Amino acid sequence: MSVIVVRPGAALSGEVTVGGAKNSVLKVLAATVLASGRYHLHNVPDIADVTWMSELLVAMGLRTSRPAPGQLVVDSPIDVLPEAPYELVEKMRASIVVLGPLVARFGRARVSLPGGDDFGSRPIDMHLRALAALGATVELAHGFIEARVPGGGRLRGAHIVLDFPSVGATENALMASVLAKGTTVIDNAAREPEIVDLVTFLGQMGAVVRGAGSSTIEIDGVAELHAANHTLIPDRIEAATFLAAVGVAGGEVLVRQARRDHMQMLVHKLDQLGVQITAGPEGLTVVAPGRLRAVDVSTLPYPGLATDYKPLLVAMLSVADGVSIVTENIFSGRFRYVDELVRMGADVRTDGHHAVIRGRPWLSGAPVRAHDIRAGAALVVAGLRAQGETTVTDADHIDRGYERFVEKLQGLGADIERK
Ligand code: EPU
Numbered sequence: 001m002s003v004i005v006v007r008p009g010a011a012l013s014g015e016v017t018v019g020g021a022k023n024s025v026l027k028v029l030a031a032t033v034l035a036s037g038r039y040h041l042h043n044v045p046d047i048a049d050v051t052w053m054s055e056l057l058v059a060m061g062l063r064t065s066r067p068a069p070g071q072l073v074v075d076s077p078i079d080v081l082p083e084a085p086y087e088l089v090e091k092m093r094a095s096i097v098v099l100g101p102l103v104a105r106f107g108r109a110r111v112s113l114p115g116g117d118d119f120g121s122r123p124i125d126m127h128l129r130a131l132a133a134l135g136a137t138v139e140l141a142h143g144f145i146e147a148r149v150p151g152g153g154r155l156r157g158a159h160i161v162l163d164f165p166s167v168g169a170t171e172n173a174l175m176a177s178v179l180a181k182g183t184t185v186i187d188n189a190a191r192e193p194e195i196v197d198l199v200t201f202l203g204q205m206g207a208v209v210r211g212a213g214s215s216t217i218e219i220d221g222v223a224e225l226h227a228a229n230h231t232l233i234p235d236r237i238e239a240a241t242f243l244a245a246v247g248v249a250g251g252e253v254l255v256r257q258a259r260r261d262h263m264q265m266l267v268h269k270l271d272q273l274g275v276q277i278t279a280g281p282e283g284l285t286v287v288a289p290g291r292l293r294a295v296d297v298s299t300l301p302y303p304g305l306a307t308d309y310k311p312l313l314v315a316m317l318s319v320a321d322g323v324s325i326v327t328e329n330i331f332s333g334r335f336r337y338v339d340e341l342v343r344m345g346a347d348v349r350t351d352g353h354h355a356v357i358r359g360r361p362w363l364s365g366a367p368v369r370a371h372d373i374r375a376g377a378a379l380v381v382a383g384l385r386a387q388g389e390t391t392v393t394d395a396d397h398i399d400r401g402y403e404r405f406v407e408k409l410q411g412l413g414a415d416i417e418r419k
Contacts, residue, residue: 001393001394001396002393002395002396002399002418003391003392003393003395003418003419004380004391004392004395004398004405004406004416004417004418004419005389005390005391005392005416005417005418005419006365006380006383006384006386006389006390006392006409006414006415006416007365007383007388007389007390007415008249008362008365008383008385008386008387008415009249009384009413009414009415010251010413011249011250011251011252011288011413012245012249012250012251012253012384012409012412012413012414013251013252013412013413014253014254014411014413015253015254015255015256015411016242016253016254016256016408016412017256017257017283017408018234018235018238018239018242018255018256018257018258018283019043019045019046019047019070019234019235019238019257019403020042020043020044020045020070020231020232020233020234020235021193021194021197021232021233021235021236021237022045022047022049022050022235022237022238022400022401023094023167023192023194023235023237024193024194024197024198024235025041025045025050025053025072025232026049026092026094026097027094027097027175027198028041028197028198028201028230028232029041029053029054029057029074030053030097030098030101030171030175031101031175031198031201031202031205032057032074032076032227033057033060033062033076033080033082033098033101033102033105034101034104034105034175034178034179034202034205034225035076035105035205035206035224035225035226035227036076036077036078036227037075037076037226037227038073038074038076038227039073039074039076039228039229039230040071040073040230041071041072041073041074041229041230041231042070042071042229042230042231043070043231043232043233043234044070044071044072044232045070045235045403046066046069046403046404047399047400047401047402047403048399048400049092049094049400049401050072052088052091052092052095053092053094053095054072055088056084056089056092056095057074057076059081059083059085059088060080060082060083060084060098061077061079061080061081062074062075062076062077063077076227080102080105080106082102082103082106082109082110083109083110083111084096084098084099084109084110084111084112085112086112086143086144088112089111089112089114090112090114090115092400093114093122094168095111095112095114096111096114096124096127096168096172097168097171097172097175098111099111099127099131099145099147099172099176100127100130100131100171100172100173100174100175100176100177101175101176103131103136103147103148103149103155103176104154104155104175104176104177104178104179104180105179107148107149107153107154108147108149108152109145109146109148110144110145110146110147111144111145112143112144112145113140113143113144113145122331124145124168124169126163126164126166127166127168127169127172127173128145128147130160130162130169130172130173130176130186131147131155131172131173131176133158133159133160134155134156134157134158134160134173134176134177134180134184135149135150135155135156135158135180136148136149136155136176137149137150154179154180154181154221155176155177155179155180155181155221156180156181156182157177157180157181157182157183157184157219157220157221158177158180158184158185159184159185159187160173160184160185160186160187161187161188162186162187162188162190163188164188164301165188165189165190165191165215165301165302166190167190167192167194167195169190170186170189170190170195170217171190171195173186173189174186174195174198174199174202174209174217174219175198175202177219177221178202178205178207178208178209178219178221178222178225179222179223179224179225180219180221181221182220182221183218183219183220183221184218184219184221185216185217185218185219186216186219187215187216188215189211189214189215189216189217190301190302191214191215191301191302191303192301192302193213193233193236193259193262193302194233195212195213196212196213197232197233198212199212199217200212200230201228202225204228204229204230205225205226205228206222206224206225206226206228207219207222207225208220208221208222233259233262234257234259234262235401236258236259236263236266236306237306237308237309237374237401238401238402239255239257239258239259239263239283239284240263240266240308240309240312241312241381241402242255242258242286242408242412243255243258243266243270243275243277243284244309244312244313244315244316244378244381245381245384245409245412245414246275246286246287246288246412247270247273247286247288247292248288248292248315248316248382248384248385249288249384250288250289250290251287251288251412251413252285252286252288253285253286253412254280254282254283254284254285255283255284255285255286256282256283257282257283258283258284260277260279260284263284264303265303265304265305266305266306266309267284269295269297269305269313270286272293272295273292273293273295273316273317273320274288274289274290274291274292275287275288275292276288276289291319291320291321291361292317292319292320292321292359293320293321293322294320294321294322294323294324294357294359295317295320295324296325296326296327297310297313297324297325297326298326298327298329299327299328299329299330300329300330301330307328307329307331307334308374309374310326310334310374311334311337311374311375311377311378312374312377312378312381313326314326314337314341314346314348314355314357314378315341315378315379315381315382316381317357317359318341318344318346318347318348318357318360318363318382319359319360319361319363319382319385320357320359322358322359323356323357323358323359324356324357324359325354325355325356325357326354326355326356326357327353327354327355328353328354328355329353332352332353335350335355336371336372336375337370337371337375337378337379338350338355340368340369340371340375340379341363341368341378341379343367344363344364344365344366344368344379344382344383344386344390345360345362345363345364345366345386346360346363346382347359347360362385362386362387363382363386363387364386364387364388365386365387365388365389365390366386366388366390366391367390367391367393368390368391368392368393369392369393370392370393370394370395370397370398371394371397372397373397373398373400373401373402374401375397376392376394376395376397376398377398377401377402377405379392380392380398380405380409383416384414391419395418406418
């Protein structure tokens with residue numbers, strides 16, 4: 001069991017570099033089943049989720065290697081076993097994004113159904129409806145999704161309207177339609193920077209896609225794609241974690257590679273909290289001169305405030321001056337970590353989708369448990385302003401999404417160690 005111990009210390013200072021986006025690289029890796037050949041990927045973070053997605057590719061017959069830090073090479077063969085086993089999907093729900101590309105290229109796929117998780121129930125109905133709209137038959141049997149194109153041919157272009165701009169459903173629909181016959185239109189598509197990054201990669205593979213980053217994406221299916229190289233965009237949630245750490249601990253830090261254009265709404269919110277952010281050619285400089293101010297926060301699909309920032313914001317608001325109301329609009333169950341923050345002395349009350357936070361000058365160090373990646377990171381951040389010692393257990397959740405998290409915070413002067 002991995003444990004991180006953190007104590008409050010001096011204000012943070014210096015610089016830290018953000019790695020490639022987890023939620024981009026996982027989808028880019030899934031896309032490598034769309035065409036055989038060798039792919040060179042750059043700015044790939046060394047995190048557990050990438051290892052697991054690589055294991056899934058290997059289980060399907062692909063080969064992966066890490067020739068140098070930040071680089072990942074994928075060899076995709078002509079024949080792939082279009083199956084994602086329970087053991088791997090159960091570890092990482094994002095594995096579901098292999099469904100679309102597998103059906104697109106091989107006319108069939110068998111992918112384990114992901115279960116619920118610490119955010120509550122996580123349905124995939126939109127993913128399956130999108131595939132059905134493209135002409136696949138989709139059946140659920142014995143815990144698996146069995147999708148196939150009747151007659152074994154190609155999917156066919158269709159008009160897909162998503163009920164909600166789901167990131168995963170948009171990505172599955174996109175990767176299913178790039179090899180379909182004819183044109184596909186995805187309406188109410190997700191607009192996240194990671195979708196744009198995936199589309200950039202698909203474009204390099206020969207896909208014809210218009211409108212990424214808007215609510216309507218159009219795809220002209222092509223007969224064949226080819227392997228390509230790609231450099232991943234920086235991880236905006238990792239960047240936000242360091243901005244939050246400075247917000248909580250105080251100080252001045254240059255967060256290298258952080259892109260303001262991917263984080264406009266967060267930068268705006270942080271400004272209201274009293275955290276100053278300046279964009280420069282190398283990244284974002286963050287200065288937190290004094291006690292934070294309470295603000296209300298509401299999560300929304302991009303370009304709204306991402307649900308992934310919310311645990312970090314709740315940690316910051318727990319030590320801000322005043323009362324804040326936080327509303328979760330994406331994942332109903334995403335308040336579980338609040339109980340852990342309360343163990344650290346935070347005054348937070350939740351009711352359904354809402355949390356009311358009465359800020360305190362200090363929290364109180366305590367043993368707490370990381371339930372998921374972002375919640376775990378937020379508990380560490382909270383520990384920077386908790387008198388005494390905070391011990392975060394199950395810290396391997398954090399390793400799913402953060403490379404050298406403890407070392408990076410140590411580099412900024414934080415009093416933190418892994419035990
Ligand atoms: N939803 C449905 N039906 C579906 C798909 C989604 O009802 O078929 C609902 C979900 O239950 C949720 C909402 O739609 O209420 C949005 O879910 P979405 O599909 O957008 O989420 P996701 O693709 O499963 C990705 C990220 C999450 C991030 C959300 C933000 C990856 C691997 N994961 O999840 O990131 O919070 O988008 O929408 O890209 C993380 O990085 O730690 C993380 C959890």
